[in-house]
Amino acid sequence: MKSFSLPCGKGIQTVSLDESHLLYDLHGNDVPEVTDEAAAVRKALREPVGTAPLRDVIQATDTVAIVVSDITRLVHTDVMLPVIVEELNSIGVQDAQITVITAQGTHRAHTPEEDAIVCGREMARRLRIVNHDSRNPDRLAYVGTTTHGNAIYLDAEAVKADKVILTGSVAFHPMAGFGGGRKAVLPGISGYETIMRNHAMALTEELGGGCNPLCETSLLEDNPLHDDMRQAAALLNPAFLVNTVFTADGGLYEVVGGHWYDAWKKGCDDLLRIASVPISAQADVTIGSAGGYPKDMNLYQSMKAHMNAVFATKPGGIMIFTLDCPDIKEPAIFTDWFFRSDMAAFETDLRADFSIPAFVAFKSRCIIQSMKQVYIVTRPENFDIIRQSGQIPAATLEEAWAMARKELAAEGKEDYTVTVMSHAAATFPVLQK
Known part of the structure; x- marks a missing residue:
């Protein structure tokens, strides 16, 4: 067994995993930062x-x-x-x-x-x-x-x-x-x-x-x-x-300048190189964190973890996130959309009144629905809101992992694989074709 520590707000959550099931322990790349x-x-x-x-x-x-x-x-x-x-x-x-x-x-x-x-x-x-x-x-x-x-x-x-x-x-x-x-x-x-x-x-x-x-x-x-x-x-x-x-940690990696498209495209290529991590397979379970405070201040910011972790997870798989979310309902323009459960009506209304927060809410709900289960480790006062978002709350990472293992057992999966993403919001998995 190996112990993993994932950020959650200003603290950490730990979980012990059988290493024989571990597919990846993904981290961002360590790159130099500009000083001047x-x-x-x-x-x-x-x-x-x-x-x-x-x-x-x-x-x-x-x-x-x-x-x-x-x-x-x-x-x-x-x-x-x-x-x-x-x-x-x-x-x-x-x-x-x-x-x-x-x-x-x-x-x-x-x-x-x-x-x-x-x-x-x-x-x-x-x-x-x-x-x-x-x-x-x-x-x-x-x-x-x-x-x-x-x-x-x-x-x-x-x-x-x-x-x-x-x-x-x-x-x-x-x-x-x-x-x-x-x-x-x-x-x-x-x-x-x-x-x-x-x-x-x-x-x-x-x-x-x-x-x-x-x-x-x-x-x-x-x-x-x-x-x-x-x-x-x-x-x-x-x-x-x-x-x-x-960089993934918010430090300046470079400044690109020149032609409005060519210089920008160089920046895109460089960002993909420094911020992406190649993977050869997707896992049955991905256990991740947005990166702790302030990246998990609210659900809107925390959804960046879902947006990246989905690339590391098999469709119909399980995702577990440690998200403190002390301001879980902020900003209201996002949460008012995110807590809607009728996806057909959601899409119809989004097409009529498109905005980035509304789209992020819609895409996040689509990711959640594409999974077998999504567990959120958070503070108890957030539990009802997490349920409202179509996810399952848990008080500790070990509790969430226990529920996930029960789900895997019910499906008869004994040879399941697990990927850990302790800074999922800043780690972009790229599945190699």
């Missing part, structure tokens, strides 16, 4: 991928729109933006020629304080900052229609600028394959109807088909949602891109 972020950004501007350096792309007379992520994204814009502006100033571009557009997508506008947090106080003082408003037609401009039939309306401030610089962060995304890059354009600075038409591609064309299998984490080829985003960005034709790439 400003220098890394500067290098990305001067030694770019797929295009000339920024100083050769921008002219001193150009008006420049810099698109930055909103406050909900981990990017380090406050480090990146001053370096970009410094480079523009050295070319001869004055502060008055620069407009920062926060890529709100469908999110609410920032407060002035949030603008300062995202951009840095000096940049917020020096530069004109505009919050994108996807629902205001007077602030949108039509730039063309994609081959998917999506009419692309973008922020007029970006469209009228001589040059556009995209910023953001490359990350895994449950619909678009990867975040960052072209997502700064769609959904970042797109009109509401454009965003809704794009995001609806995450579902199959026919009602009742559920999630589109082509719109999945790490998938770009044949992914219609990604391709629609790519075409939207091409219509804008940004002059340059700067994106950060983070």
